[in-house]
Amino acid sequence: MKSMSSQIERRFEISSSIVGIIDGSFEIGNLLVMVLVSYLGPRVHRPKVIGVGCLIMSLGAFLSVMPQFLMGRYNYERITVTVHNSSMSVSACSLASSEGHPLTDATETPSTKKNFGCEKTTNSRLWLFVLMGNLLRGIGEAPVMPLGVSYIDDFAKEENSAFYIGLVRSSGMFGPTLGFLLGSFCASLWVDIGIVDIDAISINPKDTRWVGAWWLGLLICGAVNLIASLPFWFLPYSLPKEGENEILKISHLPVQGDHCKTDPPAQPPLKFSEAVKGFFPALKKLFGNPVFLVYIFLTILQYNSLVGLITYETKFMEQQFNVSVARAIFLIGVILLPITILGMFLGGFLIKKFKLHVTEMAKFACITFIVAYLLNLLYFTCSCEVLQVAGLTVPYSGLKHISSSKNSFMASCNADCSCKLDQWDPVCGDNGITYMTACFAGCKSSTGTGKNMVFHNCSCVEGQGHGLANSSAVLGQCQRESCTKAFPYFLALQTACAFILALGGTPTYMIMFRSVSPDLKSFAVGIETLGGRVLGGLPAPIYFGALIDETCLKWGTKNCGGSGSCRVYDTKAFRNVYLGLIAGLRAGCCLLYIVVSVLIIKRFKTHGKEMEDVKNTERPTSKEPVTSNKKDILPGARTSDESEETRM
Numbered sequence: 241m242k243s244m245s246s247q248i249e250r251r252f253e254i255s256s257s258i259v260g261i262i263d264g265s266f267e268i269g270n271l272l273v274m275v276l277v278s279y280l281g282p283r284v285h286r287p288k289v290i291g292v293g294c295l296i297m298s299l300g301a302f303l304s305v306m307p308q309f310l311m312g313r314y315n316y317e318r319i320t321v322t323v324h325n326s327s328m329s330v331s332a333c334s335l336a337s338s339e340g341h342p343l344t345d346a347t348e349t350p351s352t353k354k355n356f357g358c359e360k361t362t363n364s365r366l367w368l369f370v371l372m373g374n375l376l377r378g379i380g381e382a383p384v385m386p387l388g389v390s391y392i393d394d395f396a397k398e399e400n401s402a403f404y405i406g407l408v409r410s411s412g413m414f415g416p417t418l419g420f421l422l423g424s425f426c427a428s429l430w431v432d433i434g435i436v437d438i439d440a441i442s443i444n445p446k447d448t449r450w451v452g453a454w455w456l457g458l459l460i461c462g463a464v465n466l467i468a469s470l471p472f473w474f475l476p477y478s479l480p481k482e483g484e485n486e487i488l489k490i491s492h493l494p495v496q497g498d499h500c501k502t503d504p505p506a507q508p509p510l511k512f513s514e515a516v517k518g519f520f521p522a523l524k525k526l527f528g529n530p531v532f533l534v535y536i537f538l539t540i541l542q543y544n545s546l547v548g549l550i551t552y553e554t555k556f557m558e559q560q561f562n563v564s565v566a567r568a569i570f571l572i573g574v575i576l577l578p579i580t581i582l583g584m585f586l587g588g589f590l591i592k593k594f595k596l597h598v599t600e601m602a603k604f605a606c607i608t609f610i611v612a613y614l615l616n617l618l619y620f621t622c623s624c625e626v627l628q629v630a631g632l633t634v635p636y637s638g639l640k641h642i643s644s645s646k647n648s649f650m651a652s653c654n655a656d657c658s659c660k661l662d663q664w665d666p667v668c669g670d671n672g673i674t675y676m677t678a679c680f681a682g683c684k685s686s687t688g689t690g691k692n693m694v695f696h697n698c699s700c701v702e703g704q705g706h707g708l709a710n711s712s713a714v715l716g717q718c719q720r721e722s723c724t725k726a727f728p729y730f731l732a733l734q735t736a737c738a739f740i741l742a743l744g745g746t747p748t749y750m751i752m753f754r755s756v757s758p759d760l761k762s763f764a765v766g767i768e769t770l771g772g773r774v775l776g777g778l779p780a781p782i783y784f785g786a787l788i789d790e791t792c793l794k795w796g797t798k799n800c801g802g803s804g805s806c807r808v809y810d811t812k813a814f815r816n817v818y819l820g821l822i823a824g825l826r827a828g829c830c831l832l833y834i835v836v837s838v839l840i841i842k843r844f845k846t847h848g849k850e851m852e853d854v855k856n857t858e859r860p861t862s863k864e865p866v867t868s869n870k871k872d873i874l875p876g877a878r879t880s881d882e883s884e885e886t887r888m
Contacts, residue, residue, distance in 0.1 A: 241266070241374065242416075242550050243423025243569040246558070247454035251314060251431060252307075252367040253796065253804030256552070256788050260781030263551055265371045267778035269378020274770040277383045279519055279763050286387040287475035293380040294469030300376030301462030307366035308455035314431045316449040317664050317796055317804075373458075380465075385769055390762035393753065395479040399595060401753070406588015406746040413581040420573030422460065427452035427566035442691050442715055445564040448807050449664070449796070452566065522763055531755040531839050532764065536771045538748075538832040543776025545825035548784040548818075555788070556818050559809045560624050561727040562720045571731060576738050583742025591747060598754040601747040602840045606833040608744030613826050615737045619819045622730040624723040626811050629666075629674045630681075632793055633810075636700055653700040654682040662797040664807045668718035669701035670711050676794070681713050691715065751836065755843075787817045 241263065249259045277289065392408065393401050430438055431451040443450055527533055557568035591601065628634045636651035650659070659679035667678045675681035682699030694714055701711035756764045789806065791813040796804035 241377075241458075243420050243427070243554060243572075244452075244454040244457060245551060246555050246565050247427060247431070247452045248367070248370060249805045250449065251451045251454060252370075253798045254367060255803075255805065256555070256785035257782055258367070258785075260551070260783075260785035262367065262371045262374060263547075263781040264778040265374040266378035266381070267773040269375040269380075270382050270770060271378075271774045271778075272382075273379055274382045274386070274766050274773075277386060277766065279522070279766065284387075285477050286383075286391045287472045287477075289383045290387055291469045291472030293383045294465050294472065296380030297377045298380075298462045298465035298469070300373040300378075300380060301458045301465060302373070303376060304370045304373030305455040305458045305462075306369045306373075308431075310369075311366055313436060314451050316443065316451070382769075386762055386766040389765055391479075393761060395481055399592065402746065402750050403588045403592040405749065405753075406584055406591070409746065409749070410581045410584035410588070413577055413584065417573050417577040417581070419457070419461070420569050420577060422457045424566050424570035424573060426454065426457045427564075427569055429453040429456070431455075442693065444691065444716065445566050446558075446562070447666075447716060448558075448805075450565075522760060523767075526756065526760060526764060526767060529755060531836060531843065532752065534832055534836045534839060535752055535755070536768060538829060538836060539768050539772040540775045541825050541829045541832065543772035544780045545822050545829070547777045547780040548825075549822055551781045552784055552788060552818060556814065557727070559814055560622075560723065560811055561730065562624075562723045563727060575731065575735055579735050579739045580742040583739045584745050587743045587746035591750065596747070597844075598751060599837075599841050599844050601750055601754070602837040605744040605748040605751070606837045608740050609748075609826075609833050610830050612737045612740040612744075613823075613830050615733060615740070616823060616826060618733055619730070619823075620815070622726050622733070623815070624726060624811055625720055627674060627717060627720065627808055628672065629676065629794070629808055630669075630700065632676070632808065634673060650680075651700060654680050657682060664794065664796055665715075666717045667695060667713040667715055669698060669713045671701055672718050673701070674718045675700065675713065678713060683713060751840065755840070784818070784821060787821070788814060791817055 245259050245263060248254075248262065249256060389405055389408070392404050396404050428445055429452055430436065430441060431453055433453050433456075445452070553572065554565050554568040557563045557571075558565050563571075590596070590604075594600075596604065626633050630636050631651065636653060657679050659677060663677050663679075665677045666674050667681055667683070668674055669681055678686070678695045678698070681695065681701055683695035683701075684697035684699070686693055686695045688694050694712055696712045698711045698713050701713055752764055752768060753761060788809075791810045792806035792808070793810050794806070794808040796807050798804045
């Protein structure tokens with residue numbers, strides 16, 4: 241879904257802020273059920289609830305692709321030349337239409353175009369199917385992390401828990417990796433693949449009007465979610481505590497054949513009245529924990545920066561560095577996400593290898609984030625020039641502008657062409673300047689068809705080495721070579737930041753587990769996920785998109801009138817808004833990392849010496865005294881889990 245946001249924006253001709261609302265509907269779905277699911281987690285059959293969630297996600301994916309089969313073919317905004325005689329060349333300048341030449345799309349009457357495009361007025365609202373499908377996906381995804389992570393942590397040894405959770409979280413990143421690779425493949429395919437002749441399409445994937453097969457990836461993902469739900473139905477309600485088999489072998493040594501059998505605890509009856517009665521005390525207990533409270537605020541800011549970054553990253557790469565959406569998605573999938581996976585896995589491994597205490601985890605997470613933030617500031621050095629569009633970002637070279645703001649795209653060289661201001665079918669002139677259409681370039685003739693069409697005798701183009709009468713222009717925007725050269729440096733910097741952030745990700749996540757009581761772990765994960773997604777994942781795409789929309793210089797036009805998706809951005813303003821928001825949010829994260837580290841150090845400092853005594857006496861003494869000591873030393877901390885879970 242993240243990789244297809246640009247394609248959805250163009251297919252439904254909507255603004256970035258509406259795309260943000262569609263993206264945020266996933267978080268709304270989470271909001272509807274997250275608290276209930278996470279609170280009731282220990283009292284329900286967790287694997288089966290996750291299985292039901294996968295089925296709901298599958299249904300949501302199938303619902304999202306419905307518009308593709310309800311809408312007609314995608315007709316991108318264009319000015320084409322219809323020629324009845326192959327030897328005849330028709331002017332892109334509309335002046336020719338008054339003389340009876342074969343008409344082009346540019347010379348169709350507005351009423352004809354509007355009637356053709358507005359036969360099905362419901363098309364303009366079909367993006368609501370995508371929104372509702374994403375809402376269902378959010379509902380289905382809600383139980384996966386809270387119930388899955390708590391299920392693992394309940395039955396794992398304490399020293400292995402962080403490693404297992406880090407492994408699961410890093411393995412889970414393979415999903416987005418495959419998703420981005422699939423998205424890259426789908427973005428390179430035409431939206432109506434199999435229905436239209438690809439050779440007849442005059443634009444390429446780098447064009448801002450290109451729409452890839454956004455629906456194909458969702459169709460595949462819906463089928464995968466359906467298959468993924470099956471194994472969860474065969475998992476038990478509970479598992480033997482890791483390591484208990486060895487204890488049972490010793491205690492039941494004379495009884496051969498029976499010592500490996502452990503009857504899972506009976507499923508406790510769930511009374512709704514009792515569950516509701518204990519909800520608010522549990523919530524009060526969680527938010528009365530200052531470490532957890534600061535951690536929630538930290539999570540919210542991190543979600544805001546991360547979701548905003550990922551949602552509009554492909555658009556940023558496309559506009560800033562002249563990279564096609566398909567290539568941008570591919571690079572994220574093969575470089576950034578694997579590096580993130582490696583960082584998350586290594587973070588969990590370091591905790592297990594060096595047996596880091598919660599204070600050491602907090603220091604490690606704080607240092608890694610601050611280092612990544614300082615590297616993040618270097619993004620601003622990767623600048624890129626604004627696309628030179630005649631009459632929009634640069635004046636018509638050597639020609640006087642017409643003063644009226646309404647006709648700011650017009651000049652003396654194209655004043656007689658009757659060009660339509662609401663069209664966008666860019667051509668690149670010999671002078672390196674982009675024109676909104678061949679009409680605005682003042683082109684009087686053309687050769688070739690489709691992608692190979694070349695316009696000649698363009699009065700607004702100053703040819704290099706020849707007169708104005710011989711100037712030509714080709715379809716598509718002019719390439720910005722300096723931007724393309726700066727892209728590898730940006731990618732290397734982003735890779736380094738992603739690795740360092742991911743390295744501290746697992747230690748940060750474990751802070752929550754070590755600072756809440758064991759019976760509230762599932763509830764804490766749910767509150768953390770809910771807070772992050774509702775206050776971070778939901779608003780971030782909306783306000784990021786709204787601010788990015790403010791940097792748009794040229795909007796597309798719908799068939800039925802009204803503005804569509806953006807065609808050209810002010811790349812400098814785009815960069816400042818996009819990177820500035822991320823930097824500001826992460827500055828707040830740095831402050832909260834320092835606060836949470838100080839709180840954890842203060843909380844556990846007085847118990848440090850006694851903790852060392854407990855570690856030294858852990859081996860020679862029996863298990864029960866050790867666990868009871870831990871409970872006295874670290875009230876409400878994760879180290880009391882073992883004794884609590886042994887009694888379950």
